[in-house]
Structures are given as C-alpha cells and as structure tokens.
Amino acid sequence: MDAFYASVALRERPDLLDQPVVVGGRGRGVVLAANYVARRYGVHSALPMSRVRRLCPRVVVLEPDYATFITVSASVMETFREVTPVVEVLSLDEAFLDVRGSTRRLGSPVEIAERVRSTIHDEQGITCSVGVARTISVAKVASRRAKPDGVIVVPPSEVTSFLHPLDVGDLYGVGEKTRALLHRSGLRTVKDVAHTPLDALQRQVGVHLGRHLHDLAWGTDRDELNASTGTREPERSMGADETFGRDTDDREVIVRELLRLSARVAGRMRAAGVVGRTITLKVRFSDFTTIARARTVPEATDVTVEIHRTATRLFDALGLRHQRLRLVGVRVERLVPRCTVHRQLALGEPDPGWTEADRAVDRATRRFGSAAVRPASLVVGRP
C-alpha cells in the first residue's frame, strides 16, 4: 500500500487530500506515515514529530487508528489470497505473492497486478504499487520504485540492467550502516558490488552478508515464498517497550512501568497460546545508548508476575545510580506453544496460583475491556 496509515486515515478526511498530512504519535513520537504532499516538504516516516513541524508548519497530524488499519489490512490480504494461496505476509500493508500458478486463470503478472490494484482501490479507497520479478528482492526494489500508484515489471532478461545502475542502498536489506560501509570501500552502485569477487566482498562485510549482497546484486536471491498457506508462522518473540514522557531515574516509576509492559506481553502470549523461557530487559538512557540484559529461566512461562519478577531483577542487577532512563522494554523469546510444555509443579506452590489469576484477568478483560482488572499499583489515583 502507498503511505498506508496516511491513506487509510484520509478516507475519513477527504477535505485534507491536498494538505500535507502525517499519521504520528504525540510528544516524543515519530512519523508513522506521511502522505505524498507532506513528502514534498522532506517529511518521511520515522522522522521525529518535533522536526516535522519545523519542516512543514502547516502539516496536519492525525492520530493512528490501529483497529481500522488492521481491518483494512485483513481485507487487502483477502484480495491477495483470491489471486493465489501462496502469499507471504510481510507487514500490515505488504506481501509477496507467487502468481506462477495463477496466470492461466487470471492472465499475465501485469494483468494480475492491475486487477489487484483496482480491486483494492475500489474496495478500500487506497492505492498500492506492485513490483513484478522472479525473486523477492527484485520485486521489492521494483515496487518501491513504482510508488506511488504504479507497476514495474522486471523480466529476467532485464534484471541486471535494472539493478546495476542503482545505489547499493537501494537494495532490499541494505540500510544506512551497510551502505556507508560499502561506500567507504568504493562500492557505490549495485554494479560495483556485483563485480567485486565474492571472497573479497566477504572479507569486507562477513561471510554471510557478503554472500547475501552478491545474490542481491545479481538478482539471484530467494524465489520461493515462506507462505504457510492460511495459518501464520508462530512468533519467535513478543515484547513491548515504551518511551517515558520524560526521562526518569525513579525506581518505583520504572518498576511500575515494567509491570505494565510485562502484563501487556504476557496477555498477548496467553492470547496466542505460547510460553517462553528467555526474558529480556531493554533500557535506553537519556543519551540514547541502549542495552539489553537477558535471563533464561528453567520453566517456560506466560505468567505476568514471573515475567515482571525477572525483568525487575535484571533491572536491579544493572546497579544504576541516578542515571535517567528514556525507555524500558520487556521481551520474551524462544516462544513455544503452551501445549508442548507441561508445567513442573513446585513444592509449596499454591494450586490456584498466578496462572489461575491471569486466566481470570483475561476473562474479565475480554468481557469488560483492558481497564477492568489491573494490578493495584497500576490503578491511577490509588491512595
């Protein structure tokens, strides 16, 4: 989708179509999506909101409405699945489709692309762009260059002439750091990378990345999709983090925030039916340096208080003294389906323990909303 969040938000506000519009958070947030009018001012996603107002004082800021984004996304994915069952979902607004088995029924890839685009336009009132190619990274680069509201087809015979003039930073998977590293080595275009001997490239950037860059530069990367037809791949980790409204060194505030985050993560884990053993605490200081500390516990868990206890211990083990924090986060890794582990009963553990309490909270939350039941320390205005 083109400028997905902004396009969806603007469906409700057609009066703003000619105005620079961004969807973004308040306070210390960043731009989640900018419409193409705003982009003319140099506004783009991930830009701090404070800079957006300086670049474009008359910008209109809309709040994200995730419930609607998710609904629109589901409809869009449904449209994709009418084309082919082989769909690899990348994010809410983007997917790879393997249309090799659909051409008899629906026509050439370009015809399929235009059909999908017009369906989404008619049904959802937003535009999207499509790249057509034999491998995912070439398709991805093509779709970026097709934006907004376009289609680019790169036939196999034209892959190198399409890719080679591009900057290495245009490759899918090459970000700011890798681009700078390659530029420092004199490799500026995709062609430069393609014509560097593989072993020389691997000495520069490591074996794996070197191999990967070479494949990207010749357009010979992956061409089979990870499309579990229908069901999604289970998540490998789940986490939550939050930037404070202002930096803090107050242990009580921090530990309380860790509880909020632990409850959020554990609730999502229980809803997904997964448990995990490795709990990671993330801390970002005022100067933006960020560290993470992890601990693997003997028993996989989805229990709020257990995750919170581990996170708090990890925090205390940092031994911070009056260092102000900008952000804290909690993540649980190495997730496995809950049904694959059986919980070891500890001696002395009460039978209806925290697990049962969490289940009860989940039931209350489902019926009455997330504000219904909370740890007492998270109740605003408590005595």
Added chain:
DNA sequence: TCTGGGGTCCTAGGACCC
C-alpha cells in the same frame, strides 16, 4: 522538546559437554 514500537536475523565470545 531530536530520535516509536513491533519484530527478525546475524555475529561473536564464553561456558560446558563429550
């Protein structure tokens, strides 16, 4: 009052085991 929040994958080093 610069710099969100959700993820994935890779690397590197140390502990530990056979």
Added chain:
DNA sequence: TCTGGGGTCCTAGGACCC
C-alpha cells in the same frame, strides 16, 4: 613446539525491516 575439536546453549549487541 604448549594450548584438540566439534557441538549446543546462553548472552550482548547490532543491522535491518515496516
């Protein structure tokens, strides 16, 4: 002429994606 060698698990950090 001394410190094998391979594998797994764990932790920390970093790059990248949307």
